Amino acid sequence: MFEKLIKKAYRWAQKNSLWVIHFNSGGCNGCDIEILDLLTPRYDVERLGIIAEGSPRHADVLLCTGPVTRQTRDGLWQIYSQMPSPKWVVAVGSCSNTGGVFNGSDTVLGGVDKLLPVDLYIPGCPCRPEAVIEGLVKLRERIASGEA
């Protein structure tokens, strides 16, 4: 009983303070500037407890954009492995979902799930800030319920 309460409190704290690190794995910047927009007064994700962090060691969620070019593959893997558990990966935009418009190019892996386990896919080209917020809210629900 006591354990259940602790777990619930722990998940409540987790979901309300998701610190994100953003990595651009070779995208066109469209999704990246929409993600940066989340920090600005109109969308303001800080009210949801979400702060953008610079170091992978401080982050819970990796927001990844871009189709993962071969040159960024090692960097992306290193960032993911430096994040402490529990951690979640969110693929933002069509490029990181499936490679998007760059599918077929020899220098591109074609999506974040070719390299990392993805917990949430947010579509869009580019992804709207509202869609990213909705995606992060969905992630919060899943964390709170213990699914993610």
Place this chain on the structure above:
Amino acid sequence: MRPNNLDDLVALIKAKTGADSTIYTGIANEPAVRIPAGKLREVVTAMMDDLDITHLSAITAQQRGEEKDLIELIYHFWQGSGIAVMMSLPVKSPQVDSLIDIIRGADFYEREVAEMFGVQFAGRKETPPLLLPDEWDQGPPFISDEEGDV
């Protein structure tokens, strides 16, 4: 100062470098002269010294020829209006002089042409790849043989 017309430029090139150049009108919006590949440095030096043409917008490289046996390089300059200098190299071992000691901005353009088309730029200390990933081992991506295979 710009050449009044391309004939002036052809005459200047002949006078300064001894090279015979021909006018190429195939590019809409950009008058061009075709020069022998070995005379590139002298032609560009003459253009810089006599006509103050120093801004190099880009170096276009493409595979040409009926049997895809040529690489065409087009040096696009700008001085109030565009002017281009073109030459052809054999696809098997394409070599041309580097311009980086007279136009420093040509550095990145040459590196890109070198990795994408396999062109060797003589006179450079090194030509590291610019854009292709470190692990790239498939040869110049833009070069294909007759059947179109890379």
Place this chain on the structure above:
Amino acid sequence: MKKMSIPIGPQHPLLKEPLSMIIDIEGESVLGGSLRLGYVHRGIEKLAQERTYVQDVHLIERICGICSHVHTTTFCLAVEALLEIEAPPRAQYIRALMCELERVHSHLLWLGVLTKHVGLDTIFMHAWHDREMALDIMETISGGRVLHAANMIGGVRFDLDKENEVMIREVVEKLKTQVGGLLDVIENEPALRARTQGVAPITGDMIRKYCAVGPIARASGIDVDMRRDDPWFPYDQLDFEVITHPDGDAWARTFLRTEETRVSLNLCQHILEELPDGPVSVRAKRRVPEGEVVIRTEAPRGEVFYYLRSDGTDKPARLKVRTPTLSALSMLPEQLAAIQVADIPVVLAGVDLCIACADR
């Protein structure tokens, strides 16, 4: 003092895009650096050859999300030149309007990034908040905030009705007041000046040496702007000022871009006043006759160069793109060689990097 090399990137809080730099320092002085590009190389020129011209408009837009419209405009102008058709005047005016709105949004984005890097977070928030108004206009008329799919070969995809025109006028007026106030603060704010004045000066000779273009060149006194020097209709009909600044330091680059934002907002109003009636597109054939063309336009970061060759089919034979950031990047190591470590963010922000453009 000991010499050290600090690696920056490919992921770094300073950088929005992956770029790898090694910066050599001795104490607090920067000695120089080297770059590794290619993290955002997606092989777009090669992909363009494998797709049709119509599909390529969608691809070219995604070279860079910030200056997407000017890329598709240049591409469509090139294809239209080869097809020997002209987009109708109303379409060209709408293209120019979107280009100027894009310049406004790009410069405000840059302003936010610069002030965030120097520690003036409030200006970052205000600049990006005001930028939303420009994005609202683009969204209302085209459906997209950042990637608009405005251009098609032969014209633009949408028209402006009377309501749109009224809305755009109102929002541009509001933007002018808000942005004007913000720019007044910046131009008189001692902290920003102190951080940027005298930092990393670039001489006109350096610009010529590296073939740099755009605001960086204009901030060092080089009077070049493709909107005026190689205009496509309607820029040859519009009056606007090309701003230059003689000093070439980080402050000059800051001042120049803020003034250019003002000029662009005035140009938006001018375009709306001159907007002619008529259709917004003409039919374009799928197969493009053989030919080669060169088009130069002015993106927010400088001269964008496109060379297009067609071989009579519906796919390009060769598309060569040269973006302005490539020249600016080649100048970066020399720029870094004369500064202190604490000035590195100011220099990086002043260059207004767009690695997606440079790498393609």
